[in-house]
Amino acid sequence: MNNFDSIDDTKAFSEQQSFIVTKEYRRFAEFCDACLREQYIGLCYGSPGVGKTLSARYYTKWFFLETRLQPHLPYAPLLPELKDCDKLFYTAPVSSPPRLIRENIRSLRVELGRFNLEFSVPGQQDVPAYAVADHCKLIIVDETERLSLTAIDQLREIYDRGGLGLIFIGMPGLEKKLSRYPQLYSRIGFAHNYRALSREEMRFLLSHYWEQFGLSLDPNDYTDDEAVATISRITNGNFRLLNRLFRQIQRVMKVNELNCITAEVVEAARECLVIGTV
Ligand SMILES: Nc1ncnc2c1ncn2[C@@H]1O[C@H](COP(=O)(O)OP(=O)(O)OP(=O)(O)O)[C@@H](O)[C@H]1O
Numbered sequence: 001m002n003n004f005d006s007i008d009d010t011k012a013f014s015e016q017q018s019f020i021v022t023k024e025y026r027r028f029a030e031f032c033d034a035c036l037r038e039q040y041i042g043l044c045y046g047s048p049g050v051g052k053t054l055s056a057r058y059y060t061k062w063f064f065l066e067t068r069l070q071p072h073l074p075y076a077p078l079l080p081e082l083k084d085c086d087k088l089f090y091t092a093p094v095s096s097p098p099r100l101i102r103e104n105i106r107s108l109r110v111e112l113g114r115f116n117l118e119f120s121v122p123g124q125q126d127v128p129a130y131a132v133a134d135h136c137k138l139i140i141v142d143e144t145e146r147l148s149l150t151a152i153d154q155l156r157e158i159y160d161r162g163g164l165g166l167i168f169i170g171m172p173g174l175e176k177k178l179s180r181y182p183q184l185y186s187r188i189g190f191a192h193n194y195r196a197l198s199r200e201e202m203r204f205l206l207s208h209y210w211e212q213f214g215l216s217l218d219p220n221d222y223t224d225d226e227a228v229a230t231i232s233r234i235t236n237g238n239f240r241l242l243n244r245l246f247r248q249i250q251r252v253m254k255v256n257e258l259n260c261i262t263a264e265v266v267e268a269a270r271e272c273l274v275i276g277t278v
């Protein structure tokens with residue numbers, strides 16, 4: 001693709017469409033709204049694979065923004081649903097000096113401002129950084145465990161300058177790690193535990209997975225009920241595991257020319273997975 005082409009949003013649209021708005025996502029979005037509204041620091045923690053990153057990307061519309069908020073990328077069309085974007089999603093780098101983190105965030109904020117300006121006054125991409133209004137109301141930082149104390153302090157300083165909320169996402173235990181930094185900890189307004197899918201919701205979701213196989217899930221059918229119970233037991237409501245398991249189920253069904261998901265098929269699919277502790 002050269003610089004004269006425009007960005008292809010096909011992948012972003014398909015990522016957005018495959019996102020399932022779950023009850024946990026709604027709780028997460030309410031938590032983010034509250035941090036934004038009250039300009040608090042929020043802490044979100046949950047086991048690997050429950051959907052923290054994907055939820056934050058969906059909430060910030062990052063599927064579309066990430067390709068638009070970097071300088072030197074081809075022109076991206078303005079989508080109506082991206083009007084008034086005021087949130088940033090930032091993945092903490094594996095190792096990066098705090099100065100660079102500050103620079104990255106500053107540049108993202110300028111690009112977000114430019115992007116919003118382009119909406120209101122088309123043709124305004126080349127406005128100098130100092131003249132771009134700051135639209136950023138919330139920064140969500142993912143993979144917080146990777147950050148050093150100085151990097152966390154750097155983010156606190158950005159927050160202290162005011163005008164925005166800040167959310168740290170990480171694994172369970174993040175609250176304990178951050179409690180060692182009293183200056184930051186005293187500023188935390190909300191903590192949110194991102195939970196795995198409940199059994200009831202899982203049952204509801206599985207009917208969609210069944211549909212993807214051209215099947216219909218019948219709660220009164222013993223075979224279906226047994227398969228659902230097996231999937232619930234294996235995945236324990238973990239989204240990543242659920243998706244990986246279904247990819248294997250698909251493979252097992254194809255190889256064996258089956259047209260029904262049974263507990264045996266699920267167990268056979270499980271055998272092919274390396275399941276860590278989740
Ligand atoms: N709401 C959702 N709709 C559809 N698929 C989802 C959803 N949430 C999570 N997934 C699936 O689960 C996978 C893991 O999600 P995600 O990467 O967001 O987890 P995480 O909690 O950030 O994990 P980690 O702690 O390892 O970073 C995704 O790649 C996706 O396949």
Ligand SMILES: [Mg+2]
Pocket residue numbers: 052053054142
């Ligand atoms: Mg993640």
